[in-house]
Amino acid sequence: MADLRELDTVKIIEQCEVSPPPNSLPSTILPLTFFDIPWFFCNSIQRIFFYEFPHPTHHFLQTTLPILKHSLSLSLQHFFPFASNLIVPPQLHLSHIRYLQGDSLSLTVAESTADFTLLTSDSPQDVRNWHPLVPTLPSPRVEQDGIRVLPLMAIQVTLFPNSGFSICLTFNHLAGDGKSLHHFIKFWASLCKARGDLTSIETSLSLPSHQRDKVKDPKGLLFIYFRVLEHFESKRMEFAGLVRDVSTNRVRFTVLLSLEQVRKLKKWVSLKCASDDSGLLHISTFVVACSLIWVCKIRSEEKKANFSEECDELCHLVFLADCRERPEFSLPSTYFGNCLTSYIVTIKRSELVGEDGIVAAANAIGKEIRDLKSDPLKNAETLMSNYRELGKPGKSVLVIAGSPKLGVYKTDFGWGKPKKCEAAHIESSGSISLSDCRDENGGIEVGLALERTQMNKFTDILEKEIHNIDRSD
Numbered sequence: 296m297a298d299l300r301e302l303d304t305v306k307i308i309e310q311c312e313v314s315p316p317p318n319s320l321p322s323t324i325l326p327l328t329f330f331d332i333p334w335f336f337c338n339s340i341q342r343i344f345f346y347e348f349p350h351p352t353h354h355f356l357q358t359t360l361p362i363l364k365h366s367l368s369l370s371l372q373h374f375f376p377f378a379s380n381l382i383v384p385p386q387l388h389l390s391h392i393r394y395l396q397g398d399s400l401s402l403t404v405a406e407s408t409a410d411f412t413l414l415t416s417d418s419p420q421d422v423r424n425w426h427p428l429v430p431t432l433p434s435p436r437v438e439q440d441g442i443r444v445l446p447l448m449a450i451q452v453t454l455f456p457n458s459g460f461s462i463c464l465t466f467n468h469l470a471g472d473g474k475s476l477h478h479f480i481k482f483w484a485s486l487c488k489a490r491g492d493l494t495s496i497e498t499s500l501s502l503p504s505h506q507r508d509k510v511k512d513p514k515g516l517l518f519i520y521f522r523v524l525e526h527f528e529s530k531r532m533e534f535a536g537l538v539r540d541v542s543t544n545r546v547r548f549t550v551l552l553s554l555e556q557v558r559k560l561k562k563w564v565s566l567k568c569a570s571d572d573s574g575l576l577h578i579s580t581f582v583v584a585c586s587l588i589w590v591c592k593i594r595s596e597e598k599k600a601n602f603s604e605e606c607d608e609l610c611h612l613v614f615l616a617d618c619r620e621r622p623e624f625s626l627p628s629t630y631f632g633n634c635l636t637s638y639i640v641t642i643k644r645s646e647l648v649g650e651d652g653i654v655a656a657a658n659a660i661g662k663e664i665r666d667l668k669s670d671p672l673k674n675a676e677t678l679m680s681n682y683r684e685l686g687k688p689g690k691s692v693l694v695i696a697g698s699p700k701l702g703v704y705k706t707d708f709g710w711g712k713p714k715k716c717e718a719a720h721i722e723s724s725g726s727i728s729l730s731d732c733r734d735e736n737g738g739i740e741v742g743l744a745l746e747r748t749q750m751n752k753f754t755d756i757l758e759k760e761i762h763n764i765d766r767s768d
Contacts, residue, residue: 305428308356308404311364312401313364313399314397315368315369315371316372321396322395325507325632326507328632329520332516333678334467342719343717344462345415345460346461346711351456362709366487366491369486371400374503375398376632377447377466378398379470381444382443383444383445385441385442392470401432401449402450402451419548421546428453430464472633473697479503488707503630504630510626510632511624516675520678549717549741550741553735556764557584557737559764561580568657577662578657579664584741585695591757593652595753610641610644612639612692613638613693614638614640614695618635619634623672637682638664640656693725694725696729697730698729698730704716704731715733717730721743721744
């Protein structure tokens with residue numbers, strides 16, 4: 296197994312600040328909406344892109360880095376929240392995002408001697424291999440009257456001489472969700488590819504909308520969420536415990552589900568439901584992929600001593616859905632910020648490990664999706680307290696990050712599509728990521744980080760499940 300650690304192999308070449316062009320936009324304050332508040336306690340989100348670049352360091356620094364910086368500055372003129380700060384006064388309900396003239400984000404340029412081929416492999420590797428490539432957000436500072444000022448994004452570009460480079464973005468989820476992040480990245484990439492010529496960017500990459508006053512709050516959730524926030528014992532900027540401490544014994548790997556495998560899985564689940572009258576509510580690539588991975592992950596876990604207690608244990612899957620174009624909100628697809636509704640699927644462990652675990656999981660996820668379509672804010676009033684409950688030690692929680700719909704492999708800075716793209720933060724316990732597939736339309740990539748022994752069990756179980764499904768087709 297390729298798990299060579301590549302720690303302490305990065306040399307910092309440059310650290311600088313990148314701002315929007317001077318006098319290109321006024322100082323601005325953006326209020327937080329109820330979609331933002333649940334992310335108040337979220338650890339930093341990290342998205343990394345690897346690109347092939349078979350040139351030496353000096354060539355990159357002379358020809359490529361200036362274009363990356365210039366196009367980033369131009370992009371921040373329109374996506375200015377990423378160059379802004381989160382302002383958190385002692386009265387949390389007065390928190391907001393503030394851009395002042397001259398505000399910037401931190402950009403680090405580095406060189407690494409690590410093995411680019413290993414780092415971009417789908418095969419298992421030590422999760423710590425990527426740590427030197429991931430930037431850390433600058434530390435918060437405290438202004439007068441106890442007001443905390445928190446930067447919202449940092450970027451690191453790491454060159455692997457004669458092989459490639461990576462771009463890793465670390466950002467605070469309060470600034471925006473995955474759709475906002477990838478709108479920004481694709482805009483930056485297209486502008487870089489066009490060498491800074493804004494007029495030649497694809498018309499599909501329109502400018503972001505920052506009209507937060509358009510966000511409707513029919514249930515008064517902003518007040519409810521801030522009230523819950525004020526009563527949390529801890530004021531640390533962490534997500535109520537859903538993302539836990541990282542084990543150093545984890546390996547990162549990628550599962551590829553081809554379009555044909557997804558088709559067979561959908562057909563198999565449909566036939567199973569038809570034969571037992573379970574009445575599946577919704578079949579999609581998302582549903583069957585999450586069901587398959589969830590079941591294999593639960594089955595690969597170590598069994599408890601008390602078998603009856605284990606069977607009765609509740610397992611939870613958390614997924615998010617975009618609400619931008621829902622009629623209840625009528626927000627444009629270009630809305631910049633958070634616009635996600637959260638759903639928690641709960642099912643007994645005994646059902647997941649049983650013979651029809653995948654079907655049971657698919658039905659449970661499908662029911663939540665049906666409810667989402669009828670009421671995207673169902674049970675939203677208790678969302679934050681539900682998250683806090685799930686964050687308690689011993690809870691079985693799987694959080695789904697990313698989405699195949701984000702099209703991460705369409706992010707071309709001028710050097711072709713990424714060699715690999717991943718949510719680097721999934722190494723935290725209980726998270727997996729979903730994305731489109733690099734080399735096959737309709738396929739799906741699943742990123743996981745498990746302890747070594749569980750990873751071996753997981754891959755064995757997954758192979759058997761896929762083999763059984765193939766035989767049934």
